[in-house]
Amino acid sequence: MRFFQPLSQHGLARVLAETRTRTHLSPGLIAIEKPIKSDGYSGFFDIVLPPSYSSTEKNFNLHWNILEAKKDKALTTSFSHSLQPFYPSSVVAELSEKDFQSYTEKFLELEDAHKHIYTLPISFINSAHFDSVLDTDVSLISLIGLDKIFNNQRKLAEVLIGLKEKVSPDIAIYLPGPTSPAHYSFLTYMGIDFFDNSLAYHVSKKGYFVLEDKSYFLSKHPDCYCQYCTQDPRNILGHNDLMMKNEIAKVRFALEEGILRELVEKDIHKSVTFAATLKHLDNNYSNVFRQRTPIISSSKLKCIGEESLTHPVIIEYRERIRTRFEPAPGKKIVLLLPCSAKKPYSFSRTHMRFRGAIKKAGKQIFPLLSEIIVTSPLSVVPRELENIYPARFYDIPVSGVWSEKEIEITSRLLLDVLAHYPKNTKIVNHMHGHGYQQIVDVVKEKTSFEVIDTAVEKSPTDQNSLNELGEVLSNLSKDLMYDREKYVPSKIRKLQATADFQYGKGTGQILFSRDIKIRSKYPKDLQIFREKKHIATLSSRTGYLSILPDIAQEIIDTTLNKLEFGAEYVSGSNIYAPGRIKADETILPNDEIFIIHENRVIATAKAIVSGVDMNKMTSGSLAVTKKKLKVKQ
């Protein structure tokens, strides 16, 4: 059994905990010597610096900071660091390769208790010898040589992604050696779990004064008024140490809150290399992150820099709109609207005015009308999905100026969505401004739809524009007939679209087609009844559904959120890795998933890690049970 298990996942970054005690350990800082107080550290080495005749033990141990009360429950509280390769990987291959092989062989022969820490030089990431170590219960990989490629963004990304693709998420990665805390967030995002405080010790004339934005030379730095800097004489080591602990705490908090990517987007401005690396990651490895970043969340999504265009959640959102969104039947008019700062859009003053104008066209307009909000960086938000994360939670600095890239991405998705509508659908463009105009120009150029502009001269909220919108819609509705049979009320339509987005295309139709009643109102969670039976809840916090196990049975052939399980029923509140037979790789952390045994949904659960990682893990918890199927006695 491995020592670690992930408690949450966000991209390649995880909160890791001791398997049994669930004491948070990563992302964490390790003290290189036993600290006076262990607060703020995930652990410490009991190494004696320098070694002496009295330090009889040649090896040293890494002690984990597990709460006293939980120590008895823990698998172990320390790892021994007993073996290392003889040659550093910086020497020529002739020396290091054979040596690495013999190191690995010796490591594999160690007793399990000594097989916790494995030293991996980055040049051997793709070695078959390393692969054989991954089959053991190794818990911590000490990654050597990363500093040599710190300024090579391409290599840095390749190495860390390669490593993360290989190792199971219950193996932690430790980056030993002096690392500036300014880089913690980004390195955590790339999958590093542990750092150490060795940089704090560099306090000579050539030393460093660590601050959150960077490490300054001791000879010149901004003043600090922390407890260590105000004492006489100044305790630089204490100061540096404090800064490092505080920075790692920020990273952990961001990870727990699901806002690590936002922190990273902010922090990469501290380093040219890392800014370039993030671009490189987004352009080349976006899948790796997308597959592991939760889409169910309720934290604010601040999209400030250009990096937000390639935020994994936003990429995933666009992808789901592209592959899972289907317009309701019978729609004959698509109304393109601009976004609003207030979310959900419907609650904004501008969208209320749009609604007022639409209403003027008469009630019969609604069954015909499909509203699509065009926005950056999400590109396209169908009205029925305006309440889900991230549509209701993102924020952008509005300048009215669209970049080439934004226009390109947005128009591409809009074209894909419009392709689902019949050829004779009319498009009413109630957007104004250069960027929006360019997007609509693309639609005009690439499709044969008839496009009617209603806000050409003035802004969409201008009374003249609103009047024109009302008139255009009213004229259109006169000529168009709606099919009463096919009409789905917008409230139910929202449920269907949400289910499709969340569970997979077609699931909404199956779940919410018969007699549906919705109880309670926003901001309370919506309780959904079908033929008087409670079947689902729609969370107002996230905008997503949860359904009962017997209801989930109906979509078993359609859904993309299945976890095949080896036992007939789920005992306890967790789904553990040894029971997993196969997980759908579309599962994201936080997703509602269905635990299936012999084609029967036996429980619903909330995923802790992605489906990709579920299939890799050999121990630890994969998901937390929500509802179990009631078995008739």
Add this chain to the structure above:
Amino acid sequence: MKINPALSSMVREIRENSLKERQHSRKIVNWVEDHRLPTGAGKALVLILPTRGCSWALSKSGGCSICGYIYDNPLQPDYDIMLHSFKEILTQKIEKDLKYSLKLFTSGSFLDTREVPLEIQKEMMKEAAKYDQIEEIVLESRPEYVTESVLDNIAEHIEISKIEIAIGLESANNAILQNSINKGFFWEDFVKATNRIKDKGARVKAYLLFKPPFISEFDSINDILESVSKVADLGVNTVSINAMSIHRGTFLSQLFEKQLYRTPWLWSLLHLCQEIKQKFPDMRLICDVVAGGSERGAHNCGECDKEIISILKKFVLNQDSSALKEEVTCSCKTEWRSFLFSEKISNSEILDIYR
């Protein structure tokens, strides 16, 4: 096999290229310095004999990965000149009322007859025997040249108890000898040679090498401590700890130039002397720092280097451990501790801390 073929072939390649630029010098380089004699402080007269050089360094093994002394030896030694100037130097340098340790170094093995033929060894011993001021004679040799016949030859011409054979053991750990230094002999060979020397009534001095390539400073401190214990158990009571300095034209020098090696910290040497002297108070402990304070020798931050080097000098001369207890404070001491850790855990990779 006592060598690692992959390491040996690399060392040899560098050696062969560097040997082409070998300097031609037939002079006996010599100097007098303060020295710790078995009976107290005194002087050392050091002579570097221009022999053809260390046979191990010239062999197809490539010699030791860290040693570049061979480049100072002449291709063709002239023994007549050598013997003549040997006698001259002794007359000139040895003063009446002082005690001396005569150190005859060849940058190789004095006992190797290919370097110093038996006849020359004999002549030199005979000449040295004329001076009562010479309390001891230090001869350096690899263990394989410590044979009965060579020792007998020396014993015939000088009081054998005055002789100290210094052997560059470097480490008592065979893995280090083989995979780091390319030393070509093992601990067991040193034991045999030591016993042979002691049986004849001469003394043995062991050189230990602090921080050979690929061994982290942390591990090397441990290795020196262990090696000292093993050597002490064997009855060797003079140990010289040689902190690594970088010789040009060596395998180590190439590592150093690629920034894959940092010469040891002076803090480590101070610590080693403290530890060893405490555990073995009767041992004569030598720790001469070559190129101290420079990048190519043992050094600290640059601020405290001089102070520590002078403490070490004082200690070695007087063998008084109270010199080591002088409090030296420098802010680079914490950095050193951090370095010991980082280099150890990174498997001797030198970290670029500017990241």
